[in-house]
Amino acid sequence: MRFSAIGISHWKSEVSIRELFFLDAHRRELLEFHTKDIPGGILMMDTCNRTELYAFCDPDVLISALCKSTNTERKFFRKHGYVYTEDEAYDHLYRVGTGLDSQVLGDVQIVQQLKQAYKKAKGKGLSGEFHQLIQSVFRAHKRSRTETNFGKGTASVGFAATQLALEHFKDLSKIRILLIGAGKMGKVSAKNLISNGAEHISVVNRTIDRAKQLASSFDIKAHAFSDLDEEIKKADLVITATGAKNPILHTEHFEGVDHHQLVLDLSVPRNVDPKVAKIEKISLIDMDSIHEANEKAIKEREKAIPEIKAIIDEEKSDFIKHVKRSRYLLPRIKEIEHRFNDITDSELSRVKNKMDQESYSQMEEVTRRIKKKIIAIHIDRMDREFEKAQDEA
Missing domain, CATH: 3.30.460.30 (Glutamyl-tRNA reductase, N-terminal domain)
Known part of the structure; x- marks a missing residue:
């Protein structure tokens, strides 16, 4: 297939x-x-x-x-x-x-x-x-x-978000940051923000315990989801990264905001209604707008692409060869084992009633070892046949 x-x-x-x-x-x-x-x-x-x-x-x-x-x-x-x-x-x-x-x-x-x-x-x-x-x-x-x-x-999406924040605010130590979502992306974002100088970070999550867990890991503030409206109005930078199936932030959440805000929506499906982008003081960037933040890292990675393709070709070739070998050998091995089993079972059944149990058990074991060694000889032969067929293909 x-x-x-x-x-x-x-x-x-x-x-x-x-x-x-x-x-x-x-x-x-x-x-x-x-x-x-x-x-x-x-x-x-x-x-x-x-x-x-x-x-x-x-x-x-x-x-x-x-x-x-x-x-x-x-x-x-x-x-x-x-x-x-x-x-x-x-x-x-x-x-x-x-x-x-x-x-x-x-x-x-x-x-x-x-x-x-x-x-x-x-x-x-x-x-x-x-x-x-x-x-x-x-x-x-x-x-x-x-x-x-x-x-x-480092060139992950979480890191790219931090780079966008740095480009926008220059200094992260003085801005108020709100993370919405305490999942993996929220953790990555918090870590990157703090390592780049952020000092005023709050996290809001539907489950307050998860928010507190993230907050304790990075020494930031945790808030209940009921505080969302109030925390949005305080923030300079809002980063959303939740698993919600529909937008959780709408234009009404930003009513009364009297300063410019950068909103980074790192979720799919989107957490922020696209209409928010039309609000005068809001700059909304979603996943489709995130570009490579670490140009140096990207350029180095681009140089390595031919090497990666060569590695892929090697691994794929080895895998396909292994699959072809298995498909070639397994049916033949099963056939040989089946024929050997028929022969040995038939011969052993002839002498079973003529021998004591201990002697018969010894004969079974000797037969099993002989059968295993003969099958190994056949596998080696078929392996050589397979390699020859591959070389001629």
Whole structure:
């Protein structure tokens, strides 16, 4: 069965389109239902910049499942999404896993997101071939960091947000910052802001305990969600990073603000109603507007791209060769084992009643060892046949 990858991402679709394919818990359940019969399992990647499905099946199966689960039209997906099969699909997964396909080149968050997706997929069941593919992608990622300069410097979305704040305010030590959301992006943002001089940070979260937990980690202030309106009016910089399915900030939240504010919306679906951008004193930047903040790091990473592609080619080639070898050897090994079992079982049954139990057990063990060694000779022979066939191909 051919390998397929389908998806929608920041490269082709703006955030308003990507939101339509966002997989919340309910949609994920629907998607799992519509893909439950796919042999080998399915990998679902869902981040702020992309929604992607990978599986060993026809891509139309994945498109149909995604559209049914998100209540979208196949024609609409075809217009805004992308479809890859076989070699292109493998290439795409390796590019995603190494960070070549990230909005911020080499973003280290992507491999963590892939690991989370893999962990969930394992829980639902993946084929051995699928496991081998993902492990190969992880090796490519690790090699890209240890053998090249691709991982040098910091260029994550959270860091880019800090750079935008620095460009806007110059000095972060005097501005009042409000973080809305105490999840991973909120933590990354808080860490980057503090390391760049921010001293007045508050965090608001729907769950006050999570806000307090984040606040205690970075010695910042935590507020209940009921304080949101008041805290927005105080802030110079507002950063939103929550998992809300619909905008949580609207124009009315900014009524009465008497100073200029920078609002960074780091969420997909968007946390801030686009109409907020029309307010005179508000500068709104969403995920589609975030550019590379660390130009030096990006340039260094760009130089390493040929090396990363070479690593991907090596890892992909090794994986495909391993798969071809398994597909060539396994059916033949099973056939040989089956024939040996028939022969040894038949011969042993003839003498079983003529021997005492101890002697018979010894004969069984000797037979098992002989059979194992003969099969090993056959495997070695078939391995040479496979290598010869590969060389001649």
